[in-house]
Amino acid sequence: MPVFLRLLCCSGIVLLIAGLPLAAQTAHKQRLPLRDQTHLYRPNKPTSELAFYLLPARSPVPRGVLLLLPGLGGKAQHVFQETALGQQASQAGFVTVVPTLNNRLYLDSAGTCFLDEVLRRVTQQYPSVGGNLFIGGFSAGGHVALTYAETLVRNTARLPLRVNAVFSVDSPVDLASFWQVGQRQAAQNCHPLLVQGGRSTMATLTHAFGGTPDQRPAAYRQYSAFSSSDPTGGNLVLLKSTPVRVYCEPDLNFWRQHYCPTWQLEDLNAAMLKTMIETLRRQGNMRAEYLETHGKGRMGQRPFPHSWSIVDAPECIRWLQSFVQE
Template sequence: MRLAVLGAFFILITSCKNTNKEALSDLQASNKIETVKNKNYELVKVADSKGTLVLFPGFGHFAKDTENEFKIIELATKKGVSVVLMNFNQSVFLKDNEKASLANEMVTIFETNQLSFENIYIGGFSSGGNVSLLVGNYFVESKSKIQPKGVFIGDSPVDLLKIYQNCEKNIAKNFSQETVEESKWIVGDFNTKLGSPKNGIQKYEQVSPFTYQTGNIENLSALKNTKIRLYTEPDVDWWKKDSDQSYEEMNAYSIEKLSQELKKQGFSNVELIQTKNKGYRANGERHPHSWSIIDKENLMEWMLQ
């Protein structure tokens, strides 16, 4: 299942090639970095690290997919930044107990590997961006050891209510069998977990990063003094051709509205970064819903400035 209809959860699974193996091996040989891999995460730790970047994958993907689609490890290690690639990949939203559990797991990762709790940045692609926003907010709100200096997303489906409504439109349009099947799956999943919005949207507001219909950003309120970046590539022509989506049905629309609402409510460190023709998969396929819309060099500058 690809879920290209929303550009919300998945990216296409491609083969994982470690193009940075020689560079990393040289650094490992000089004892400048160490790597850890297990079922929950992969870590590339730099000696005397200047900061730590934590990355969450899209729905159904893993650390190896993040590494393949977002080749940032070699650059990060050269800049003196450690990288944690999470395997947490089955959530587009987090309930309170899930936030607490994930936050505890991340603190344990830092403590076990003796990572500094200074200069931590958290980000993710697609559903991983939602997770980054929600757990980042939890860290600040709960006064955890982890206090992220910045949080960022890559074309994430930040408004769950809007996703549901878009899926209903897609089913009615009947643009393609794939689009209809994917939309029916999402509607069914949300109905099971959150109930139908026709019966009230409270459960959606409780777990969604943003609800445009009501201007609700309660789940991000603790990030008011945290740096936030919102990356998206609003290629209207591409989405119209691929899945008959208008701008108002794209992640880019909800992300733009989120940026406006955050600034309206006094968030002073919010950047909306709308790219053009940057979205390409590792296999060369053109797709605006891709890790590649995030400029790696600029991201490192943002972390280290």
Template sequence: MKIVNYIIILLLIGTSCKGKSKENNQTEKPKPEIIKTNEFELIKSENQKGLLILFPCFPCNAENTLSEFKITEISVKNNFSVLAMNLNQRLYLSQKEKQELAEQITKIVNEQNLSEKNIFIGGFSSGGNISLLISNYLVNNKSQIQPKGVFVVDSPIDLLGLYRTAEKNLKLNFSESSVAESKWIKEMLDNEFGNPENGIANYEINSPFTLETQNIDNLKSLEKLKIRFYSEPDLKWWKEHAKNDYEDLNAFYIQKLSEHLKTEFGKNDVEFIKTKNKGYRENGERHPHSWSIVNEKDLVNWMTE
């Protein structure tokens, strides 16, 4: 009887050890290194085959980006590091700012030993404008950092169009939030570029795109890059909240730009992805102007194709 009990105990111990060994093996998968500074938040993949650089919306930062956009886990699984920048409160970049940002990104890549291959740059709202402009600058200036692709998420790519919509919203006086935002936009653009009635040259010089004159001077170096535009033109939502028409939405200008670039570049690497009922903030609030309209898995597939 003692011998039988002894054998049972050995079996239990053996089973327990095997279970723990298997469990340990499952948890031994290395976690990505996370580095946070005043300039950025970096999720560093162990095996680096690419780099995704993200720019936030106007009032946002890296923390907000990674909270609203669940891209890090699937990126790291596919050996892409994720560099979320804190640079914000910009609808455009001056020439000096482009140079400084290019130097900043290059410094981060060098100091953190990040991949210089398969670099993709993207941003939400005003961050999409920054993504387009800095990508064009990097390519045009033959910088050390050469993006392979760029994507924007519901960005106000036409600053002249943004001004016109702000003027319209102020005349409509439909909702408090719409009026407040439009007043701020108009005052800022008046101060930066002047009233368009006195000329639109400053808008063309700084905006990614100007539909009124079909100006894409700030994007011409993107010809060989993969380009994606995301937007969710939920007209019913915008009618209810701001009484906007389709021509007032970022989606309208994004669609026009994507069509223009396809014609100008003569290739199929320009995509306009129009989503439906995907826009929700992390807190559950329904809003078509959100990071969540991007399908993370599909985006990573696009980056790894």
């Protein structure tokens, strides 16, 4: 079985990991008449094409759309191999869509327009989905999922869909904190991949926002799903009435053993995710959930806590089903 390479974003690091693909599911690629002028997608071969992969519902009348977003550098088609969410959603009557968007730590205007166009195409093909939209993402894709949900809640006229629920899988959610974690990883000098990833995170965000979090705090708050420095959570307040789930597996021993013996809990995404959910619950969102797993993370045959596999796919789809509006 061939080995594939994945670029993963975990807290302040970017890791190139080898893994074994799972059995492929049947998803169809649909191309869009859009040019990728801002490099939303990072493929193996040079291309300026934007597209999405669609797994139809197995029921004759689809009940909703599940939008899944890959992590940084993760190929869109591989999402159907790495998690059973698409297959479980299909069985439950959802159309599952994975767009070719894997080259963003945050959601910008180009990414927003691309996702809007994908969902417009899907609702034209499947009008029976009504307004039912569910969004989820892994790692950086989880941050994009949360911020896209916030965007749609802020402007309900963007699409004929409403955000019924959103979830993220071990995602960075506060970009200012994410920059600082990257700084720590570079300074600790534990592992070449950590150093490279930390420097890449700082460089990407500094360039995008015109400075560090201390220099441009408003820009970091604007593009973050959650701002821990803001008592209301910044953009997070937009989700105070939306069901939100976060998944994480904070296996600190794994990271200390394999990558950096000096890592602390705040170097993992779990700490900020837990704070984010606590902030939502203080605002009255009792449908905000923090789910912590143990020993479920896998990359191929190897333990790896930063992966789609920490999600119990059948249970997650049952959770989404509970929010379908007829």
